[in-house]
Amino acid sequence: LNRRLAEFGTTIFAEMSALAVATGSINLGQGFPDTDGPEAIREAAVRALRDGRGNQYPPGPGVPELRTAIAAHQERRYGLSYDPDREVLVTAGATEAIAATLLALVEPGDEVIALEPYYDSYAACIAMAGGTRVPVTLRPHEGSFRLDLEELRAAVTPRTRLLLVNTPHNPTGTVLTREELTAVARLAVERDLLVVTDEVYEHLVFDDAEHLPLASFPGMRERTVSIGSAGKTFSFTGWKVGWVTSTPDLVTAVRSAKQFLTYVASGPFQYAVAEALSLPDTYFEAFREDMRVKRDLLSAGLTEAGFKVFRPSGTYFVTTDIRPLGAVLSEGGDGFAFCRALPERAGVVAIPNAVFYDHREEGAPFVRFAFCKRTSVLEEAAARLKSLG
Ligand code: PMP
Ligand code: GLN
Numbered sequence: 039l040n041r042r043l044a045e046f047g048t049t050i051f052a053e054m055s056a057l058a059v060a061t062g063s064i065n066l067g068q069g070f071p072d073t074d075g076p077e078a079i080r081e082a083a084v085r086a087l088r089d090g091r092g093n094q095y096p097p098g099p100g101v102p103e104l105r106t107a108i109a110a111h112q113e114r115r116y117g118l119s120y121d122p123d124r125e126v127l128v129t130a131g132a133t134e135a136i137a138a139t140l141l142a143l144v145e146p147g148d149e150v151i152a153l154e155p156y157y158d159s160y161a162a163c164i165a166m167a168g169g170t171r172v173p174v175t176l177r178p179h180e181g182s183f184r185l186d187l188e189e190l191r192a193a194v195t196p197r198t199r200l201l202l203v204n205t206p207h208n209p210t211g212t213v214l215t216r217e218e219l220t221a222v223a224r225l226a227v228e229r230d231l232l233v234v235t236d237e238v239y240e241h242l243v244f245d246d247a248e249h250l251p252l253a254s255f256p257g258m259r260e261r262t263v264s265i266g267s268a269g270k271t272f273s274f275t276g277w278k279v280g281w282v283t284s285t286p287d288l289v290t291a292v293r294s295a296k297q298f299l300t301y302v303a304s305g306p307f308q309y310a311v312a313e314a315l316s317l318p319d320t321y322f323e324a325f326r327e328d329m330r331v332k333r334d335l336l337s338a339g340l341t342e343a344g345f346k347v348f349r350p351s352g353t354y355f356v357t358t359d360i361r362p363l364g365a366v367l368s369e370g371g372d373g374f375a376f377c378r379a380l381p382e383r384a385g386v387v388a389i390p391n392a393v394f395y396d397h398r399e400e401g402a403p404f405v406r407f408a409f410c411k412r413t414s415v416l417e418e419a420a421a422r423l424k425s426l427g
Contacts, residue, residue: 046161054068057387066336066411069355069410072415079310082314086305086309092307101305108126108266109283120283128279140166144168146167149199150170153185153204161396171396182349184212187222198231201234208355210355212350223255226258232263233262235251237252239354241322241325242354244329244351267280271325273410277304332411335409337356337409338420339421344426344427355407367379374402390405
């Protein structure tokens with residue numbers, strides 16, 4: 039393994055899902071729903087397979103039906119207009135969108151600012167591109183993890199190439215507010231930075247939170263690469279359909295890298311996702327409401343079990359602080375030790391947030407649980423966790 043990748047080892051998601059299988063535990067680690075997306079959309083995929091649509095290499099940028107549907111979705115929801123032929127690119131999940139974007143835009147030695155804790159593939163892809171990651175830490179403040187705008191500003195140097203933002207944010211559940219995004223956008227314009235914004239949880243926002251795409255802020259559309267995913271929005275994580283929307287130049291750049299990664303992927307599923315994106319608003323509302331109920335259920339269970347819960351405003355993850363549990367399963371609130379011991383002790387798998395930090399000590403006491411699971415599963419998990427105390 040080369041030096042760029044040596045530090046990364048096995049992704050925590052594979053490690054923890056394997057541990058869940060080996061111990062027969064409830065897997066609240068890796069974020070995937072245990073209920074598949076809409077029947078009508080599965081049927082659309084079957085029809086595409088049966089009718090021979092997408093069984094051979096689809097066009098490099100994605101099938102026209104899907105690119106049109108992505109552009110229509112951005113217009114309908116956010117009033118952002120993109121030309122489906124020049125400003126939309128279909129990728130093998132958001133994962134490839136992130137990889138291709140960073141490989142296309144980062145020069146060796148460039149600095150990439152990312153909000154810490156960050157989704158694990160960001161660090162690996164920055165490294166593969168030869169860049170240097172510069173983490174800006176989100177810290178607990180009045181019950182949620184917030185961005186320190188002064189710290190963000192101070193992180194920008196003449197070497198900064200781009201700013202990698204994620205909202206709604208995995209793993210903290212933070213949804214950046216209008217004020218925060220306005221400040222991020224101002225900084226990007228002032229310092230002439232490119233911005234990559236991972237918005238795969240755009241439809242999962244709760245209570246009063248609102249998802250605002252960074253590309254919709256003044257001066258941002260022309261410097262922003264926005265990333266979405268059908269895996270998250272329609273509960274088909276195995277289909278690996280994601281997308282990028284940006285300017286023609288930036289999309290062309292990302293495509294230059296993408297063509298040598300997968301070239302194309304997920305042919306028949308692209309047609310099905312085109313139909314999914316055209317579902318009526320009632321689908322998106324019901325999905326969000328379903329996840330809100332699950333959030334409340336698991337959050338209540340975790341609180342009762344003795345965790346401090348950071349109530350998420352978005353995503354399908356809840357971050358907790360294990361320190362109130364005292365010495366249960368770990369000395370002094372070490373999330374790694376806790377998550378390694380939890381399956382044997384309670385039959386539940388979770389993710390130690392420390393893996394998403396460069397400053398590991400900042401993330402040590404935090405543990406993430408996924409709530410995109412059936413009610414009965416969440417209830418059973420909560421009951422098992424209660425036995426910890
Ligand atoms: N970004 C974030 C923040 C994610 O949480 C995930 C998936 N868990 C991805 C990107 C990857 O999405 P996909 O499955 O579409 O590759
Ligand atoms: N994004 C999912 C999570 O955060 C997992 C994706 C993966 O396994 N790579 O849990």
